[in-house]
Structures are given as C-alpha cells and as structure tokens.
Amino acid sequence: MGITQILFWFLTALVLGSALMVIFSKNPVHSVLWLIVTFFCISGHYILLNAQFLAIVNVIVYAGAIMVLFLFVVMLMNLNAETEPQKNKWLKFAGAIAGSCLLLVLVAALKDTDAMRQEVLMKTGDIGLIHNLGMVLFRDYLLPFEISSVLFLSAMVGTVVIGKKGD
Amino acid sequence: MNELQFKALLPYSLLATASIIVILLIAFRRNHFMIQVVGFLLMCGVIFALVQVRPLLPVAIPPLFQIDGFALLFTGLIIGSVAIVGLFSYIYFEAREENPKEYYILLFLSTLGSAILAISNHFVSFFLGLEILSVSLYGLIAYLRNRNHAVEAGMKYLVLAALTSAFLLFGMALVYMDTGTMSFPEIAQKLSAGGGSSVLFVMGMGFIVVAVGFKLALVPFHLWAADVYQGAPVPVTAFIATVSKIGVFAILLRFSLDVNLQNFPLAIDIFAIIAIASMIIGNLLALRQANLKRLLAYSSIAHLGYLLVAFLPGNMAGVEAAVFYLLAYSITLLSAFGIITMLSTRKKDADDVEIYRGLFWKKPLMALVLTIALLSLAGIPLTAGFIAKFYVLGAGIQSQLVLPVIVLVVTSVIGLYYYLRVISVMFAAPVPAEAWEKTVSPLFYNSTYIALVILALALVALGVFPGLVVEDIRTLLTVR
Amino acid sequence: MTINHYIFLSVALFCIGIVGVLTRRNAIVIFMSVELMLNAVNILLVAFSKMHYLAAKIINPATQAGIEGQLFVFFIMVVAAAEVSVGLAIIVMMYRNIHSVDVNFLNRLKH
Numbered sequence: 191m192g193i194t195q196i197l198f199w200f201l202t203a204l205v206l207g208s209a210l211m212v213i214f215s216k217n218p219v220h221s222v223l224w225l226i227v228t229f230f231c232i233s234g235h236y237i238l239l240n241a242q243f244l245a246i247v248n249v250i251v252y253a254g255a256i257m258v259l260f261l262f263v264v265m266l267m268n269l270n271a272e273t274e275p276q277k278n279k280w281l282k283f284a285g286a287i288a289g290s291c292l293l294l295v296l297v298a299a300l301k302d303t304d305a306m307r308q309e310v311l312m313k314t315g316d317i318g319l320i321h322n323l324g325m326v327l328f329r330d331y332l333l334p335f336e337i338s339s340v341l342f343l344s345a346m347v348g349t350v351v352i353g354k355k356g357d
Numbered sequence: 358m359n360e361l362q363f364k365a366l367l368p369y370s371l372l373a374t375a376s377i378i379v380i381l382l383i384a385f386r387r388n389h390f391m392i393q394v395v396g397f398l399l400m401c402g403v404i405f406a407l408v409q410v411r412p413l414l415p416v417a418i419p420p421l422f423q424i425d426g427f428a429l430l431f432t433g434l435i436i437g438s439v440a441i442v443g444l445f446s447y448i449y450f451e452a453r454e455e456n457p458k459e460y461y462i463l464l465f466l467s468t469l470g471s472a473i474l475a476i477s478n479h480f481v482s483f484f485l486g487l488e489i490l491s492v493s494l495y496g497l498i499a500y501l502r503n504r505n506h507a508v509e510a511g512m513k514y515l516v517l518a519a520l521t522s523a524f525l526l527f528g529m530a531l532v533y534m535d536t537g538t539m540s541f542p543e544i545a546q547k548l549s550a551g552g553g554s555s556v557l558f559v560m561g562m563g564f565i566v567v568a569v570g571f572k573l574a575l576v577p578f579h580l581w582a583a584d585v586y587q588g589a590p591v592p593v594t595a596f597i598a599t600v601s602k603i604g605v606f607a608i609l610l611r612f613s614l615d616v617n618l619q620n621f622p623l624a625i626d627i628f629a630i631i632a633i634a635s636m637i638i639g640n641l642l643a644l645r646q647a648n649l650k651r652l653l654a655y656s657s658i659a660h661l662g663y664l665l666v667a668f669l670p671g672n673m674a675g676v677e678a679a680v681f682y683l684l685a686y687s688i689t690l691l692s693a694f695g696i697i698t699m700l701s702t703r704k705k706d707a708d709d710v711e712i713y714r715g716l717f718w719k720k721p722l723m724a725l726v727l728t729i730a731l732l733s734l735a736g737i738p739l740t741a742g743f744i745a746k747f748y749v750l751g752a753g754i755q756s757q758l759v760l761p762v763i764v765l766v767v768t769s770v771i772g773l774y775y776y777l778r779v780i781s782v783m784f785a786a787p788v789p790a791e792a793w794e795k796t797v798s799p800l801f802y803n804s805t806y807i808a809l810v811i812l813a814l815a816l817v818a819l820g821v822f823p824g825l826v827v828e829d830i831r832t833l834l835t836v837r
Numbered sequence: 838m839t840i841n842h843y844i845f846l847s848v849a850l851f852c853i854g855i856v857g858v859l860t861r862r863n864a865i866v867i868f869m870s871v872e873l874m875l876n877a878v879n880i881l882l883v884a885f886s887k888m889h890y891l892a893a894k895i896i897n898p899a900t901q902a903g904i905e906g907q908l909f910v911f912f913i914m915v916v917a918a919a920e921v922s923v924g925l926a927i928i929v930m931m932y933r934n935i936h937s938v939d940v941n942f943l944n945r946l947k948h
Binding site for chain 1: 838839840841842843844845846848849850851852853854855856857859860861863865866868869870872873876879880883884886887888890891892894901903904905907908910911912914915916917918919920921922923925926927928929930932938
Binding site: 480481496510520584587 | 840851854858864867868871874875877878881882885888889892893902903905906908909912913916919920923924927928930931934935940943944945946
C-alpha cells in the first residue's frame with residue numbers, strides 16, 4: 191500500500207466520520223463545525239486527484255463563505271442550545287432505514303458493472319490546473335459563466351426581498 | 358461567438374436585459390404603474406425579437422445551446438404566459454399595498470431560467486437554467502413574507518428543490534461516467550455506439566427523473582404541489598403552473614428526443630408508470646377539494662400525467678400533441694388563475710369554492726370565463742382542452758400504448774365530476790354576501806378583464822378551429 | 838485507485854445526506870445535509886473527470902478530455918453558494934414569523 195492509498199483511506203474515513211457527526215450532533219453549532227472538517231477533507235481528496243483549483247475554491251467558497259454564513263445564522267438565532275426535543279423516534283428510525291436501503295440498492299446495482307474497474311489518474315494530470323480550466327472556461331463556457339452571474343443577481347434580489355425587515 | 362449566434366440569442370439577451378431595466382427603473386422612480394407598463398412592453402419586445410429570429414434558425418451555439426424551431430415554440434409559450442401573469446400581478450399586488458416592485462425583477466429572471474431550459478442541450482446549461490428558475494421562485498413564493506402561508510410554502514419548496522437538485526446532479530454524474538460527455542448529441546452518439554442499455558445510464562436517468570418529476574409535480578413527487586399552490590401569491594401560482602412546467606418539460610422532451618429514449622424500454626416503462634400514477638392520483642385527490650387553488654394543483658398533476666402520455670411515443674406526432682396540449686393547458690390555467698386574482702381581496706385569496714357560490718348572478722362574464730376554463734380542463738368538446746386531449750389520445754393509440762390511453766379516458770371522466778361541481782356552485786342561487794371590494798385601478802382591472810375574455814375566446818377558437826395553430830406548430834417543429 | 842472506490846465513497850456520503858434530510862427537523866441542519874449531498878456529487882464528478890482523462894490520454898497525450906467534469910463542479914459550487922444565501926434568508930424569515938426553525942411546525946396549510 192503506497193502513500194497515496196494510505197492517504198485515500200485516511201481521508202475517506204475522516205470524510206464519512208465527520209459527515210456522520212454532522213447529522214447526528216444535537217447542537218447545530220457542532221454540526222456546522224463538523225461540516226467544515228468534512229469540506230477540508232474533501233479538499234484533500236481533490237488535491238489527491240490533482241484538481242488544485244477546485245481544492246482551493248472548495249476551501250474558499252464552501253468552508254469559507256458558505257459555512258460562515260451558516261454559522262452566522264445559527265448564532266443569530268441563538269440556536270446553540272440543544273433545541274430538538276426527542277419526539278417521534280419511529281419517524282427517525284424510518285428515515286435512517288430508508289437512507290440505508292438506498293445505499294444498499296445503489297451499491298448492489300453499481301457493484302457489478304464492468305466500468306467499475308477503470309483506473310483514476312491520481313497525483314498527476316494537468317487538466318485540474320487553473321491555466322487549463324481557465325482557458326476552457328473563458329473560451330467554450332463563456333456563456334454559462336455569464337448566465338451564472340444572472341443566477342447571482344436573482345439570488346441577491348431574492349435574499350434582499352425576503353430578508354429585509356417588515357414594513 | 359459569431360454574429361449569427363449573437364443575433365439568434367437576441368430574445369434571450371433582451372429578456373436578461375429586461376430585469377436590469379426594471380432594477381434601474383426602481384432606482385429612479387418606484388412607480389408600480391410605470392414598471393408594469395415597461396415590463397409588458399419588454400415582453401412584447403421579446404416576442405417581436407423571437408419573430409425576427411425565426412428565419413435565421415436553426416442556429417447552434419456549441420457546446421451549450423441549440424436554438425431551433427422547437428426552442429422558439431417553447432420560448433414563445435413561456436414569454437406569452439409571463440406577459441399575462443405580469444398583467445395579473447398588478448391588481449393583485451396593488452390591492453395588498455405591499456411593495457411589489459422587486460417582484461417583477463424576480464419574475465423576469467425566473468422566466469429567463471425557464472427560457473434557457475428551452476434552448477439548452479447540455480447538462481451545464483440544463484442545471485444553470487433550472488437553478489435560476491428555482492432560486493428566483495424561492496423569492497417569488499415567499500414574496501408576501503408576512504403571511505405564514507408564504508413562509509411555509511417557500512420553506513417546503515426550498516428544501517425539496519434543493520434536495521431534488523442534488524438528485525439531478527447525481528444522475529447527471531452517472532450519465533457522465535457512462536458516456537464521458539455532457540452534451541446531449543454527444544451522449545446520443547456514445548450511446549448508439551455502445552449499443553444496449555447500460556446500468557449506469559438507466560440509473561442516471563432514474564435520478565434525473567426524480568428532479569424532473571418534482572418540478573413537473575408528477576406522482577410520487579407531487580407532495581409539495583398543493584401546499585405551494587395554496588401558499589404562494591396567486592400570480593406566482595399561475596407562474597409555477599405554467600412557465601416553470603413548460604420550461605422543464607421542454608428540456609425533458611429535448612433530452613429524450615436527442616438520446617432516443619425509446620431504445621431504453623426500462624426508462625420508458627418508468628415514465629409510463631409515473632404517467633398512470635399521476636393521472637389516477639391527481640384526479641382522485643382533486644375529488645374532495647373545497648379549495649380552488651388546491652383543486653387546480655391536483656388537476657395540474659393529472660394534466661401533466663396526460664401530457665406524459667404524449668411524451669411516451671417519442672415521435673413527431675407525440676411532440677406535436679404535447680406542444681398543442683401545453684398551449685391549451687397554459688391558456689386554460691391562466692384564465693382560471695386570472696379569475697382567482699380578480700376575486701381575491703386584500704385579506705384573502707379567493708380560493709374557497711364557497712366564494713364562487715352564485716357568481717354567475719353577480720358577475721356573469723367572469724363566471725362564463727371560469728366556466729369555459731373549467732370545461733376546457735375537463736376536456737369538453739368545443740374547447741381547446743378537448744382537442745388537445747384528442748391529439749394526445751391519437752398519439753398514444755398510434756403507438757399502441759393501451760394501458761396509458763385507457764387510464765387517460767377513465768380518469769378524464771372522473772375529472773369531469775369535480776370541475777362540474779365548481780361550475781354548479783357558480784350557477785347556484787347566490788348567498789347574500791358582503792359587497793365586493795372596490796377595485797384599486799380601473800385601468801388594469803379592465804385590461805385584465807379584456808385579457809381574460811380574449812383568453813376564453815382563444816380557448817373556444819382553438820377548440821373549434823385547431824387548424825389555426827397546428828400547421829404552424831408542425832412547420833416550426835421541422836426546423837431542427 | 839479504481840473508480841469504484843470513489844463511487845462508493847460518494848454514494849455513502851450522498852446517503853448520509855439523505856438520512857440527515859429525513860431524520861433531522863432543524864431546517865438549518867437539513868440544509869447542511871443537502872450541502873453534503875452536493876459535495877458527494879462533486880467528488881464523483883472530479884473522479885470521473887480524471888478517469889475519462891486517463892482513458893483518453895493513452896490515445897492522445899495532449900488531450901483535454903474530462904475537463905468539463907471539473908468545470909461542472911465549479912458551476913455547482915457557484916449555484917450552491919447562491920442557493921444557500923436565499924435558503925438562509927428564508928430560514929431567517931421563518932424564524933421571525935414562527936420563532937422556530939423546526940420544520941414540523943410547518944403544517945398550517947391544510948386541505
């Protein structure tokens with residue numbers, strides 16, 4: 191087992207463990223913090239795949255911007271207490287069962303397809319570098335790039351409309 | 358991007374500019390009347406641009422867009438519906454004395470998202486269009502934010518839309534793994550080269566169906582529909598029922614035509630089951646509704662089920678039937694929601710069926726318009742709904758879809774019951790009720806009235822002379 | 838590493854997200870679970886992109902195959918940021934109106 195494999199398994203264990211902690215923590219603030227850990231580990235996976243640009247963007251956008259926004263809202267509402275009373279255990283149980291059933295079905299269906307043995311290029315390969323991504327983004331994908339700015343416009347207007355104090 | 362492509366994109370860039378113009382107008386003068394008029398003129402401008410673009414087609418803008426007759430038809434439908442929804446919005450929001458100016462920005466932006474869906478043939482543009490549509494819809498649904506209903510409806514739509522877009526992405530990723538590309542024509546190439554149905558592709562399709570089924574409110578992804586329809590402001594409900602569904606259906610149709618979904622019997626079976634379930638459950642749930650908005654929600658679930666029957670054959674006859682069906686469906690729903698808008702008062706939307714008791718004796722013209730709309734939804738002869746259903750049936754029978762066609766006929770008969778119930782309430786003896794609230798703006802009140810009458814006349818005209826549009830639809834669809 | 842490792846990692850993460858959405862009642866945690874699901878898809882897309890790249894590289898060393906997978910991830914991040922901002926605004930509005938972020942209180946729309 192080389193260093194790549196060891197890193198892969200280590201990061202995978204960390205991702206899944208912290209993701210489980212996100213959904214099982216009683217305290218929303220802990221959930222947010224575990225989610226940040228998850229995002230950092232996912233960035234580690236991207237670096238392992240030599241997708242450096244995405245690794246950086248993941249840290250900046252997700253772990254930086256989005257999670258700070260989450261944390262801010264949680265703090266704003268003062269939800270750091272354990273506010274979720276244990277009610278309706280069966281529903282939770284059913285939810286967990288449904289999720290694991292989906293997992294089983296997906297794994298069973300995907301397990302035997304012959305495409306599954308294909309190798310993934312680790313550590314090398316330069317398509318994930320900012321130079322190559324930028325060239326394609328601003329040449330072929332210029333239009334969707336502009337469209338995503340329209341998306342931000344609508345998100346901004348929507349947020350302002352909903353978030354402003356009532357008159 | 359060359360000049361031709363730039364010209365072909367003109368309607369869409371104009372649509373994007375429309376929202377910017379509205380923002381600038383708000384910055385200078387917060388005048389509802391002016392924004393409304395400018396918005397309406399801009400929509401007319403977009404339609405004019407569509408007509409101008411028509412001879413240039415088809416234009417491909419690789420790798421993301423394909424502007425052809427098909428796209429033009431759907432974009433035209435979307436813009437036409439939005440122009441009418443915008444017209445309804447004035448009296449609705451003016452009566453509430455809310456600050457409705459930003460509403461138009463979001464309305465035009467989500468229209469842009471829907472129009473992008475109609476021209477895209479790539480997963481990236483599919484996803485971006487869908488997200489523009491839904492992100493603006495969150496804002497629109499929760500627009501009257503002081504009403505508890507709006508919060509609840511917005512929250513439900515938000516959680517479910519975010520969840521299903523994750524499913525959509527997972528499905529896209531699986532299809533990408535199978536084919537190594539994200540553009541529809543190339544996916545089709547890879548699939549036909551590979552031959553046979555691969556597990557990954559069918560599974561990816563399954564995930565994509567979850568997202569599309571949610572947006573179209575098909576059974577079993579329909580649970581949000583009634584609540585969101587009831588909680589959203591009436592014009593927004595009309596928007597969800599028409600514009601957003603037209604856009605999503607357009608991309609579903611384009612994808613399945615491009616990759617030739619007929620070669621994947623499993624996928625077609627899934628769609629057939631969804632169609633049958635939607636027709637049965639939509640109609641059954643509508644039977645006991647006493648709330649007109651919820652009734653229309655369930656009825657639109659059933660109607661999307663009928664529409665899927667036209668989608669199943671995957672041939673040109675089916676596509677023609679689907680386009681005509683969408684045309685009839687949107688005109689019908691717009692006139693029904695128009696009546697609800699006009700009767701809504703400041704405190705309450707006119708969604709209780711009891712409000713309509715004896716409407717015919719108080720406001721005969723309105724009752725007549727609503728009657729025509731409901732009859733068209735039920736598929737009574739001499740209305741557009743009947744002809745549309747007839748085309749769908751024809752397309753289904755041609756491809757020997759026995760079970761869906763039988764279910765279509767049977768459930769249409771069931772549907773007749775609840776439409777006629779509402780109509781009979783309207784013609785019953787009136788109860789002495791409080792006086793109707795006086796209207797805020799006579800000009801817009803009258804123009805909405807005129808628009809509704811025109812819509813109702815269009816329904817009858819399409820029902821009597823369907824040839825008026827069928828030929829045009831056919832010729833436009835050949836421009837690919 | 839073969840692709841199935843990545844697929845199983847991502848499927849597991851996706852299902853953890855679904856379990857979170859189904860079992861939790863706090864709207865913010867539900868929203869975070871959705872973010873987990875989106876990230877599962879992102880890992881999947883990056884892995885697929887490197888897989889297609891490797892397959893194409895054997896034939897043509899200068900290929901750029903697979904780059905659209907990574908671009909798509911970029912767009913997904915953009916969209917997620919936009920969606921989160923609107924979503925949190927709605928959650929704040931909900932908190933203002935009913936003083937709770939428990940989704941079980943959202944049951945006033947009835948037949």
